[in-house]
Amino acid sequence: MADSEATSHSAPPHPSPPLPLHQYLQSPVRTFSSPMPSQAQGATPLPTSFAPIARQYSSPTGSVTSFEIPASSGVPWPDSSRDHQHEHIPQQMPVRPSEPLNFAPVGASPPPPGFRSSTHSSPGFSIPSTAFSEVPVSQPDNRSPILMNGAQLQYGVSDDSTNWSAASSFVLFTAHTVLKERKAFNIPSLGFGAIICPGREVIPSPPSIRRSPSRCQVCGAFSNLYCSIAPSTGQWKCTFCDKMNSSSGTYKAASKEDLENWPELVTSVVDYVEVSTGRPGFVPVSETILAAPLLILIDESLDDVHLQHLQSSLHSLLDSLPLAARIGLITYGRTVSVYDFSQVGVSAADVFPGSGLPNRELQKTLLYGTGVYLAPLHVCLPVAHAIISSLRPYRGDLPEVARDRCMGAAVEIALSLIQGPSMEMSRSMVKRTGGCSRILVCAGGPNTLGQGSVPHSQSHPNYLYLEKKAIKQMEYLGQEARRQDAVVDILCAGTCPVRVPVLQPLAAASGGVVVLHDDFGESYGLNLQRAAKRSSGFRGIFEARFSDCFNATHIIGPGKETTSTVHETVRNDKSVCMEVPTLEECQSFVMSFELNKDIKSENVYFQYAVQYINAHLMNVTRVITVRLGTTDSITSYLRSIDDEVAAVLIGKRTVAFAKSAADALDMRSSVDERAKQIGMKLGKTLNKSKLYSFPNELPKLGEILFHLRRGPLLGNIIGHEDERVILRNIFLQSSFDLSLRMLSPRVLMHRESGTFEELPAYDLAMQSNTAIVLDHGTDIFIWMGSDLSADETQSAAALAACRTLVEELTEQRFPAPRVLVFKEGTSQARYLQSRLIPAHKDPPYEQEARFPQLRTLNAEQRAHLKSKFFYVDDLSFCEWMRSLKLVPPEPY
Structure with a gap:
């Protein structure tokens, strides 16, 4: 597939005369904003193209001072065809x-x-x-x-x-x-x-x-x-x-x-x-294959604090990419700005209207103009850093959710850059790039302007109609990205709802993902890097x-x-x-x-x-x-069942039907019925009673189903529906290991020797003299007990060991999980306790049977542990089983 660099060697059309400012919405305008740091010494300068174009220069105050046609330097572009x-x-x-x-x-x-x-x-x-x-x-x-x-x-x-x-x-x-x-x-309960x-x-x-x-x-x-x-x-x-x-x-x-x-x-x-060759052991790879481009789309309607965190994450992303990578930078708000890497000392961009789709003539102006919008990182790295540093926060008075964001138009223009001049050719004549192109969208709010937009308020009288229309437009845009072998990943952050049902079709149709973050900080930057470096096949x-x-x-x-x-x-x-x-x-x-x-x-x-x-x-x-x-033999069949695999399969089938909050409530009831049917069909009837024993051959299945019904996928322990929708979509596509962790959290307790002991996911693990790590797939929590926190030396050593463990557990995980560290008694501790089974409600003999670590505590420690828990309405695992007229399986 051809790209925009290739167009710099062909004769571009004659430049048009400068236009008045009031016509900028009908034609792309070259704007130069805040001064940028000078180019690093020794860096390869980016040449200007051969054909001049009328450019608009802005003073720091934003007023237009003059128009000028810069002279071409005539320096040829370095060979980037390989x-x-x-x-x-x-x-x-x-x-x-x-x-x-x-x-x-x-x-x-x-x-x-x-x-x-x-x-x-x-x-x-x-x-x-x-x-x-x-x-x-x-x-x-x-x-x-x-x-x-x-x-x-x-x-x-x-x-x-x-x-x-x-x-x-x-x-x-x-x-x-x-x-x-x-x-x-064909037992429907187990499957x-x-x-x-x-x-x-x-x-x-x-x-x-x-x-x-x-x-x-x-x-x-x-x-x-x-x-x-x-x-x-x-x-x-x-x-x-x-x-x-x-x-x-x-x-x-x-x-x-x-x-x-x-x-x-x-x-x-x-x-x-x-x-394609007959030579044995020889793999032909064309030397003219170009690296697939990476385009970064940045929301320019961010507040100052969010923008500072995003700039830090983007700087880290650029430093982590290979020098052969080709990148492009685009910002979107009320308009779409495509940044030019050929300018040094000022931030130069071509500006397109965001209220409608760019027509063919505007796209030709972008592709055949003098700007360099896609460039190898080893050539444009100092300029790219300077462009990101020059971004400015939103200066208007509109609330965050109501600000103009033309994400659809920005993605459309990014796809035009990826396709390049080949948009004029038939598909069979296009030279393909190596691998999938990637578009990373850094979003801080909903798409409220142009293609695929929705009103910022759900109380709008035509909101449902406009939402359906926007979903169709976004899905079409995602299908167009798939046809061009481009993947759109949307990484959202901040406190503003982003209207996930509208964004999800764009990412899903192209093969990408939508990920939500609390802010644009460390976890966000890590996901940016992993999304940009993901290796994948396509078609x-x-x-x-x-x-x-x-x-x-x-x-x-x-x-x-x-x-x-x-x-x-x-x-x-x-x-x-x-x-x-x-x-x-x-x-x-x-x-x-x-x-x-x-x-x-x-x-x-x-x-x-x-x-x-x-x-x-x-x-x-x-x-x-x-x-x-x-x-x-039914017995042989039960012994051959892998209960973790069976639980993940049941979980995915159940979550696939939970498309709304009401559906999720129905699916929780279906989990109860499924567990009951498994006990009745595959378990044993107790003598002279109407109770069934849950099969002992499936010791983990019951607890994982209990985590499913009360966890974030179907339960209500996370607040906004956007978060639940994103979590379900990630779960339905994820690998077995990540799916299992999202269903059933893993608890690891830190020991004084520096080792970790894996324990059942019960609230009995919240012992004040220890630190525990809870891995729940997309979220990881580090909890520091109050007694441990009182000793600064031991607390620091335990925290460092926990952080090292988290890095090892999540080294290759995508999306990278959110990591929270908190102490016992703080408000954030509820994040961890809500994901643990309230086993403190069970009798002591059941607690010891299912949580053997309790036997290592003396009477005083056990009394202190018991005193910290309050009565809750949530059922424990054993209470849930008895409510279904089932006897819990023996501990594993």
Whole structure:
């Protein structure tokens, strides 16, 4: 995709004569505002363009003094056509290392054995650690094909827990076995499903295969380690439709051992990388690929304090970006100002009206003018810092919520800059940039002017109609951003409501997120940096295939339904497909299944494939194949259930229906009914009573469901509906680890030795002589007991240890959580106590059983702990279970 720098080498149109000031709303005006610091010594100066243009100069008081046509310096623009980050691409394209998430493989299984190595790599694939060899194939004559199973070839036995341990990094099922009987399987209270994180980056990375995959000509499934292979002919039998397929000679082998040379036949996760050249092991990357631009849109209607914090966060963002990154700076309020990096010493910007969409002529003036609006950071860093320092706070007398903000027009102009002169060309002629472009919107209030705007007051007589109209306009703008491979992230802060229902369609349609913050301080700046550096694939297609005995009832994830890429070429494609704007590590998809008939076989199969374009513009297809065993025993099925995965799946299905405050109240009642049904269907009846025992095989499920119904996702412990909407949207798209933390908080108590002890999330952990850390996904609280705070030395050491722990827990988390530190007895302590189960209401024997740490306290300490709690209406976990006529499960 071309960009604005490329236009500086072509002859721009002749400049128009200067216009009077009263016509500035019909034409972009070049304004120069407050003086900026001089350029840093030694920095590369930005040249002016070749063609002059009439510019308007402003004095510090804002009055226009004169018009002037500056002379062109004639200095050519440095060559920025090469992407310096991607100048050298390694041959094997390993996935970027990252800290592995806590995905536990099924069972206590050892990792898959290493592949057979060889001194020569196969021309068909490569993996980071081991090479494969291709063996010459001799075709036997007059012999019928012999079918062999790929999984048995590698391991000798059909051990599914070992075979798909690689897949368990990407797919988690609620149970490791499947009930054969349809009636018993389709229990709506518990359900069966999977959580898929196809964009995860793991070490070692999956094998990379540089050839086209073999796909079933009937159902479109990919060949995998569970397929039956005829080595004599190379034919393979599909595991999903049982049809024979030709591999065009790919799988011909002299013996069954030779089939181990194909990675897709020996491991459950592989990456197919499309390479346009015939040279083995060579990945062509065009040297003319430019780094994808990053545009920062800044709300200029901020008060002084908020602006100072935002400026500090933006300075930190610029210093953290790689020098090869291309950036642009735009401010929006009543008008849209696009800043010019070619000016040194003054803050220069072209100003566009914000009340309407910029027409084609204004866009041409912007693209073919003399300004430099997108520039590599190593060239424009001093100028960018100076522009941010020159921003001024709002000087009017309107309240914060009523100020003019033309966010829609600003995003429209940012997309024009990303597209550049290619807006005049057909899509097939456009040279694409490397990876997704990103637009970061720094918002302090609602969009109240121009495209996608709503009245600042909800009491407006036509507010509902105007809101629906604005939502449609914002969704269209997000779809346009997706077509240009641009992601819009909206980061809001301050005390003003931002009208999340209007902003959310813009971010969601483009593949971005909306995040709320209390202020523009440290947490805001950290999220700016992580949003700008997120690596992602784009133009993704997610496909799911499964045995024909299953029906997919629900699928939840960051995308929309579409058709398969092979829908027109195969005869019986039953896959479930979603179009994914961006593919990122922090995303996940949730699928729920039900049986449409009893299962007769001993195994069932699932295959997930995601196709996307990576940052190097290579087409990648990741294929994940899983086989699960079946059983007739309810007990065996219960023992195979992963209650944390089941709780996350239930939580996402429940939160997906909570679209308003009234819906959330209904969903809380549905959680109660679901817990009751699980006890009645899967638990045991106590003798001579009407009570049911909650299954002891699911010790964590009950507590997590209790946290779900009373926590911020469905409960009322956070105040504004905007916050709840944002929290639910993040939860529905987030990975398994973050989703679990948002459901069930994690409590860590600091010990004198400097270590931390993990405790149940009960209020009994609030002991005055300790410090505790509560991790609730998007919020982290550090609570300092009153006795500990009295000793300054111990308090400082404990606080430092807690902060270090928080940094380790949230190093790779996006969005970065809000971190609050407070002492016992302060008003902020309610944030922590409202998220803990009020176990102080339970009898002492239940407290000791479920919170064993109490046994380490003496009688005086326990009496002091008990005296600090007051009576509350909230139920404890045990009281909630009894209200449902259930006996709580045994502690885990």
